Amino acid sequence: MEEISALFNGFAVAMTPFNLLLMLVGVTLGVIIGVLPGLGGANGIAILLPLTFTMPPTSAIIMLSCIYWGALFGGAITSILFNIPGEPWSVATTFDGYPMARNGKAGEALTTAFTSSFVGAFFAIVMITFLAPLVAKFALQFGPPEFFSVYLLTFCSFVGMNKGSPFKTISAMMLGFALATVGMDTVTGQLRLTFGNPELMRGFDFLIAVIGLFGIGEILLSMEEGLAFQGAAAKIRGKVVWETWKQLPKYWATSLRSCLIGCWMGITPGGATPASFMAYGVAKRVSKEGDKFGTGKMEGIVAPETAAHAAGTAALLPMLSLGIPGSPTAAVLLGGLLIWGLQPGPLLFVEKPDFVWGLIASMYLGNLAGLFVVLTCVPLFASILRIPFSIIAPVIIVICAVGAYTVHNATFDVWLMLGFGVLGYVFKKLDYPMAPMVLALVLGDRAEDSFRQSMLISQGSLDVFFSNYLVAGISSVAMLLLFWPLIGKLIGKKKAAAA
């Protein structure tokens, strides 16, 4: 098994004292980010990215990915103790987590959530360890048409899997693509769509968009709801952890099902949020105690937490092996790779094995560190939430402004961030999805390049996307997903007519 030996080399890379320290720092920062409203995995990493420019890339990605693990863990704390999901993927955790905490079982609920998260992540990491190199090897044969069809599949699946209006999804996505074209054209060197404005020559950096959309937008939304935190007390004793762990193996079937749902939703860009809802829904339908879900059942925490973490982790698989991120946070990490001078994609496994395997090894260690940190420090993190919003809101806006400025050392970007914040607020309230827009902004240039190269090969004919079995297969699935809202409606009508 060459993967195993590669993985051990990775552990050797990741286990330096400096990297281990960065892991702990990353996880702790991540949990804090996950707990705070307005800061999440995506924009938290975007803000801290400039601080890592001077670090060696492997250490940098270890720290940033650990922030991500921390944020995944942190979301559960606020959901269970305060009934406020710190992250969208922990909404489903509030359904049974908060009632459990109200019943005086906060410790059990938190332990269940953290352990399930860990199990979900672990499952996904094992999958990445063995599947990612295979996918990368396979993708080495890809030419521009294949790559474009994979991009197409990524974006079409947003349309097919999103519950809202498909036209709004397309509009938001295309806005991302349009913003990505602004600035210097990589092929011809021409300036595009800058309309003579020198500030636009840099183009729209997606990091600015992420900080504005998810950071400022979230603050505006929380402000509207007039947050008043009323939390259950939190303390986890060793005995409670042990007692809970003894009960958890009962739910192995739920856990396994949620792992699979999570991995699937993470690789296809469904993301952690729908994965957690789907796993909760399935568990509720399958479980014997399904009708008691929502009153504080452990199983109702196991399902969404396992799936969310599996999805969040699995989103890194396409990012590492194909250079196509499965979630906004994975997109930010991909942006980091580009900044550190690494070309994400299948060649990364061949050219920078130390980096890739160091990262994969750090996933194992980072999640272990995360589990340890959250189990021991819950009261500390819960106390952060007791800081009143009138202090947190301006401080987070200041931090966002710093993050936006440091990307290009430009104050114009801080204005842009504010603009994206308002956009994020309006989009959220009108159900325009933000993830496809961010991914389009990140992948726009690369998708366009592969499209243009394909067009060059075929002399402008779209037949090239159906020229062999592989590319035709991917393109067909993409088209199926694109028209899924329509197809689904037709099937529904037929069923209704038959009944």
Next chain:
Amino acid sequence: MSEHTNNSNEDSVISVRAMDIITAILFLAVGLTVMVGSLKLGASWGSDGPEAGYFPFYISLIIMLSSTVTLYQAAIVNKNKKTESFVDRESFKQVMAVLLPAIVFVLGVQLIGIYVSSVFYIAIFMVWLGKYPIWKAIAVSVGVSVALYLMFEFWFQVPLPHGSWFNPLEFVGVN
């Protein structure tokens, strides 16, 4: 989202339907702008392959098509949604209470740098919305600014804006 739904018409600032229509029209405007821009660049097939405006042209076409459908759905299909409130007056006030000072803050960042602007912004926010005593507000806001300085400029050597018009901290050696 259902929790934002407010059917009492009186304290609604703007309805969801109106916002939907405005957003769709803005999308159309963006699409048109991109289309004009890419046609200027050349959106057809040049001597060496697709021209620079080729890809953006089709993007703009799709934006205009999809937002036309959204506009149609909001304006004609969802006529009955007129009453659903996008934001009520109280929430709108809260949002503006964050947004307007944030705009002034960003202007401050540009003109007099981030440190002094942050001190004023956080302190005023805390006193005005949080009703904190002034000494507490100043302690927190100065603390945040000093922490920012130490973390970014001192340890990681990442420069932050010092003000394009006037650097109020020049005399303490922040250049």
